[in-house]
Amino acid sequence: MNVECITLQAFQVNAYLLQDPASGVGVVVDTGFDDELAAILGAQQPRLDIQAILLTHAHFDHAGGLAALQQRFPQAVTYLPTLEKPLFDTLPWQGELVFGAPQFNRPCGRIDREVQDGAELEVGSGLRFRFLSTPGHTPGQGCYYTDTHIFVGDTLFAGSIGRTDFPMSDSQSMESSLRRLLQLPGHLIVCSGHGPETTLERELQTNPFLDYIRRERGIALNSRRPFGRQPRWN
Numbered sequence: 001m002n003v004e005c006i007t008l009q010a011f012q013v014n015a016y017l018l019q020d021p022a023s024g025v026g027v028v029v030d031t032g033f034d035d036e037l038a039a040i041l042g043a044q045q046p047r048l049d050i051q052a053i054l055l056t057h058a059h060f061d062h063a064g065g066l067a068a069l070q071q072r073f074p075q076a077v078t079y080l081p082t083l084e085k086p087l088f089d090t091l092p093w094q095g096e097l098v099f100g101a102p103q104f105n106r107p108c109g110r111i112d113r114e115v116q117d118g119a120e121l122e123v124g125s126g127l128r129f130r131f132l133s134t135p136g137h138t139p140g141q142g143c144y145y146t147d148t149h150i151f152v153g154d155t156l157f158a159g160s161i162g163r164t165d166f167p168m169s170d171s172q173s174m175e176s177s178l179r180r181l182l183q184l185p186g187h188l189i190v191c192s193g194h195g196p197e198t199t200l201e202r203e204l205q206t207n208p209f210l211d212y213i214r215r216e217r218g219i220a221l222n223s224r225r226p227f228g229r230q231p232r233w234n
């Protein structure tokens with residue numbers, strides 16, 4: 001599977017284009033905020049064969065571009081975590097709800113399939129994903145993973161974690177979600193919703209927000225959470 005990270009201008013969100021080199025079938029993870037990703041992918045020649053759109057969560061910087069992307073690639077099947085549906089339903093007015101900015105409000109687009117913890121997805125014949133539900137940053141955020149990569153949205157970042165001070169966030173759920181996430185194989189390359197890629201192992205060893213997991217597992221504390229430091233990203 002080829003993995004291309006496309007960092008969009010709006011909110012510096014990372015969207016991902018995944019392609020099966022044998023068949024050319026493509027999958028997009030997250031859509032960005034507006035029609036920027038649709039324009040970038042729509043301009044590629046030869047024309048991309050996007051068969052699925054996987055949403056990690058329904059914050060508008062990640063899902064606000066869904067309608068535009070679906071217009072470009074109407075055959076693509078869109079997946080959303082089941083528990084994220086209530087937040088997705090706020091998408092038309094989320095700009096106002098979360099940031100007090102009504103000009104950010106967007107139409108939703110269409111959800112074709114909902115995914116639940118443990119689900120396995122197959123797109124074309126060469127792209128397979130498992131789904132891990134990791135609520136906390138949002139009510140139903142989740143991670144899609146293969147044998148080599150995991151797409152975590154705003155659950156985990158290189159050296160940070162997703163914020164839990166938004167409406168519908170829950171810091172206790174976030175703690176248990178990170179605990180579950182960090183039980184997956186350490187070699188998995190973490191493709192986050194913002195910032196550079198990392199690996200689960202590297203974050204387990206060094207992420208300053210994961211001291212509690214290291215303590216539980218008896219891993220030597222080799223980082224310290226700086227006093228007053230807060231997660232950085234949306």
Ligand SMILES: [Zn+2]
Nearest residue numbers: 057059154234
């Ligand atoms: Zn988010």
